[in-house]
Amino acid sequence: MHPKVTRAAVLREFRAPLDVVDVPLPAELPPGSAVVRITKTTLCGTDAHLWQGVLPFVALPIVLGHEMAGEVVALGPGAERDAEGRPVSVGSRVVWSESVCGLCHACTVLREPVLCTDRGYGFSQRADVSPYVVGGLSEYAYLPPGAHRIVLADDMPDHWAASAGCAVKTVLRAYANAGGVEPGSTVAVQGAGPLGLIATAVARACGAGQVITLGGPGNRLALARGFGADSTIDVTDVTDPDERVAQVEELTGARGADLVLDFAGAPTANREGVLMCGKRGTHVVVGLAGPDAARVPMDVVISREIRVVGSLNGDVGDLSRALRFLSAFADRFDWDAMFSAPVGLSGAEQAIRDMASMAAVKAVVDPGLD
Ligand SMILES: [Zn+2]
Ligand SMILES: [Zn+2]
CATH class of the missing domain: 3.40.50.720 (NAD(P)-binding Rossmann-like Domain)
Incomplete structure (x- = not known):
């Protein structure tokens, strides 16, 4: 049984405070889907642009945050393996990529899912339409079936893994x-x-x-x-x-x-x-x-x-290499120097403002904090 509602920071109006409220989660989990408890979300410059309303294609309300790591709390049928074939179970720590259809020309002929015609970007998911919450500024989030996931190594910090989900894989x-x-x-x-x-x-x-x-x-x-x-x-x-x-x-x-x-x-x-x-x-x-x-x-x-x-952002292959790059050069580069101290959902709006003003390099949200 997974939670049927989650506390989430909802963007209802551009440049306005985020509304921390209960938002539904899908009651039934279709094949390949999952629900995770978000452990860390890192914010991206795009989150600040979305909050400011400078990207014209966004329909509110939405839950921001597209760099996150989480712990699996429920799996739909057939979701027991990650993109690299390793077992996924309740309790697995994972990161994941934007969902792709697996059927279009880009997914099949080009084999470049980053160009999928039906790529599931979080900012296209309204918070008042099922499945409601795919963004990271939430205690729990829904992973759509085509969102390829990767189980994290035990020594991979959640905030590093989260940043691999957009910034590092894009690079x-x-x-x-x-x-x-x-x-x-x-x-x-x-x-x-x-x-x-x-x-x-x-x-x-x-x-x-x-x-x-x-x-x-x-x-x-x-x-x-x-x-x-x-x-x-x-x-x-x-x-x-x-x-x-x-x-x-x-x-x-x-x-x-x-x-x-x-x-x-x-x-x-x-x-x-x-x-x-x-x-x-x-x-x-x-x-x-x-x-x-x-x-x-x-x-x-x-x-x-x-x-x-x-070059667009990156697919699950880029994500996989991003995790290994962060891990391989952990002794060489002080990755933690980029990250701010984590804040809870109530601090998420200020964290977004800090990204917009460049006061923070990489703001971190831990939805488990107050
Ligand atoms: Zn991003
Ligand atoms: Zn596709």
Whole structure:
């Protein structure tokens, strides 16, 4: 028997306080589904954007939070294995990926479920329509049948695992889509939020010869240096995009970077990203530049033979590698330096505001706290 209601922080109005109330959970569990008790939710910049109402496709009310880890409290029929074939039972600690249909062209022919036409993003689940709660700002949540889950190793902290669910897997997919890091090459990372910081660590761990991280404010750039950046450029000081390009050129001995990854999502980021690329460089676009995006100089793309690669968040394969990456480099990088102290659901709204104001790098919510 699983709980039929859960306490959850519901977003009813953009930029308004979250309403901590009881929300129903599905009474019956269809094949492949599960219910988990959320152990930790980590917040993402997208949660702040959703709360602010700047993403136009969201119908309220919803339960925010799409990076979370949980403990299984009930399983539907046929849900006894994780994505790697290991047993799942009541009490298993798990993370999971957005649900996918397994039937569409992307799922089957392309075998790229990240491009599934029916991908179950949490922000598309209204809290007043069954199955009500798939988001992380809740004591319990429903896992739809197509949400591939992974059982966590005993020594994997819940908050690290939660962050793998969006931030870390997104970074690993971006590198995979770029074709990896050539050992000894120059990598420039645009953005010093959680994705930029993790991307900095990945570049270093993968053998980059030079790592340059652009972002701000200063405390985030200090973290970036701890995560392996040789040089940082503070975009709050260097506000002219062309000056930032010039600084990267100088740092790379006028050759430009081999790989420039955009996690900043700023209007000028992709113009800068292309201009920071050297000959035969690659620019990976993850951030959303928005409607006022600066023109990308396609003449430079041609004359330097630059590859421009788009990358979405990540599927269960990226999630699996994200967990192993965090674990493998736990002694090398101080992952905990990114995370705030956990707060309960009553503190979730402030935690979202802290993400929006950049006061927090990665806010943590433990719905079991008051
Ligand atoms: Zn996210
Ligand atoms: Zn599909």
